[in-house]
Amino acid sequence: MKSTLVTVLFLAAAASAVQAGDKKDKPAQIPADYMHFAHSWEAAKAEAKERNVPIQISFHKDG
Amino acid sequence: MDVSVYPNKDMIAASKTCVNIFCNDETEHEPKKKYGNEEWCSANYGQVCDEHVKNHRETSSLFFKDSIPNPTSILCMPDGTEIKRKVGGMAGKELVDLMKEATAKVGPGLGQDEYLFGKGRLKACEDAVKAGKTKDAIEALNAGNKTIGKNPAAKTVVDQIKAKLEEFNKAGMEIVEKAKEDVAAGKVEEAKKTLLEVSRNYKTLECAKAADKEIAALPKTK
Numbered sequence: 304m305k306s307t308l309v310t311v312l313f314l315a316a317a318a319s320a321v322q323a324g325d326k327k328d329k330p331a332q333i334p335a336d337y338m339h340f341a342h343s344w345e346a347a348k349a350e351a352k353e354r355n356v357p358i359q360i361s362f363h364k365d366g
Numbered sequence: 367m368d369v370s371v372y373p374n375k376d377m378i379a380a381s382k383t384c385v386n387i388f389c390n391d392e393t394e395h396e397p398k399k400k401y402g403n404e405e406w407c408s409a410n411y412g413q414v415c416d417e418h419v420k421n422h423r424e425t426s427s428l429f430f431k432d433s434i435p436n437p438t439s440i441l442c443m444p445d446g447t448e449i450k451r452k453v454g455g456m457a458g459k460e461l462v463d464l465m466k467e468a469t470a471k472v473g474p475g476l477g478q479d480e481y482l483f484g485k486g487r488l489k490a491c492e493d494a495v496k497a498g499k500t501k502d503a504i505e506a507l508n509a510g511n512k513t514i515g516k517n518p519a520a521k522t523v524v525d526q527i528k529a530k531l532e533e534f535n536k537a538g539m540e541i542v543e544k545a546k547e548d549v550a551a552g553k554v555e556e557a558k559k560t561l562l563e564v565s566r567n568y569k570t571l572e573c574a575k576a577a578d579k580e581i582a583a584l585p586k587t588k
Contacts, residue, residue, distance in 0.1 A: 337378060337412075338377065338378050338381040338386060339381070339386065339412060339478065340386050340387060340388045340411050340412055340413055340418075341385050341386065341387045341421075342413060342417050343417070343420065343421065343424065344387065344421060344424040344425050344446075345424075347385045347386075347387045348444065348445065348446050350385045350481070351384075351385040351442075351444035351445075352444045352445065352522075353476075353481070353522045353523060354385070354444075354475050354476040354477075354478075354481050354519070354522075355444060355472060355473060355474065355475040355476065355519065355522075356383055356384050356385060356444065356469065356472060356475035356476065357383075357384045357385075357441050357442060357443065357444070357449065357465070357468035357469055357471070357472045357475075358384065358385045358386075358387060358441070358442040358443075358444065358446065359381070359384040359385070359386045359387070359439065359440075359441055359442075359461075359464075359465055359468070360387050360389060360425060360429070360439070360440040360441075360442065361386065361387070361388050361389065361437065361438075361439055362389045362390070362422070362425075362426070362429075362434055362435075362436055362437060362438040362439075362440075363388065363389070363390050363436055363437045364390060364391075364392060364436040364437070365390070365392060365395050
């Protein structure tokens with residue numbers, strides 16, 4: 304009985320450690336109050352016209 | 367601009383005065399491979415690789431004849447006409463100033479939060495209609511109108527909200543007219559039920575007042 308309990312506790316701790324590891328390796332999700340990007344050029348123009356605001360285009364490479 | 371520039375609070379505030387589009391033709395982002403490309407894009411840009419690659423394909427030929435110097439930031443009028451560009455990396459403040467300059471040139475515009483709120487109410491209305499919940503649909507539109515209705519820069523979105531409300535009003539008026547015909551044909555109870563539904567579901571619209579007026583004028587039934 305005691306050994307079963309120990310095994311269960313060990314497995315629970317291991318699962319928790321794996322989950323924590325997963326979180327650490329993943330990027331933080333984009334916060335709601337963050338910079339938003341249009342999903343296409345046409346969508347960007349349509350929204351800009353509706354809002355009467357400029358379009359900011361960013362060309363970027365990671366390397 | 368590099369992703370590290372974006373989380374700055376002044377940058378976020380300035381970005382809400384523009385529509386931002388990210389163009390990158392790469393599909394391999396994270397050299398150390400701590401997490402997948404799609405997760406990286408989703409976390410940093412709220413989109414997937416296919417989208418920023420497509421953005422790059424759609425816009426690069428519009429703004430560059432030959433090779434594309436990276437990074438390059440371009441500010442445009444709402445129709446896509448270029449206002450100004452800056453080649454090379456820059457501090458966040460420089461990009462914020464560029465955005466302010468472009469915003470002043472375009473004129474008074476609607477902030478992103480108000481825009482998303484108004485559009486969100488229109489979407490909520492659409493969803494409620496699909497679910498057959500007329501009352502909720504009208505309430506969603508009224509909430510949008512109440513919040514951004516007095517903002518002159520929100521006119522385009524507010525006009526969409528008002529047009530939808532008018533559609534509901536017209537539909538409600540038609541139901542009231544049908545109920546009046548039922549009353550004339552002696553179907554008073556049936557008409558009363560219909561008019562009560564209009565009064566309850568189309569609250570705040572003229573058709574609800576018309577329904578209330580007809581209810582008050584209904585002949586007494588045994």
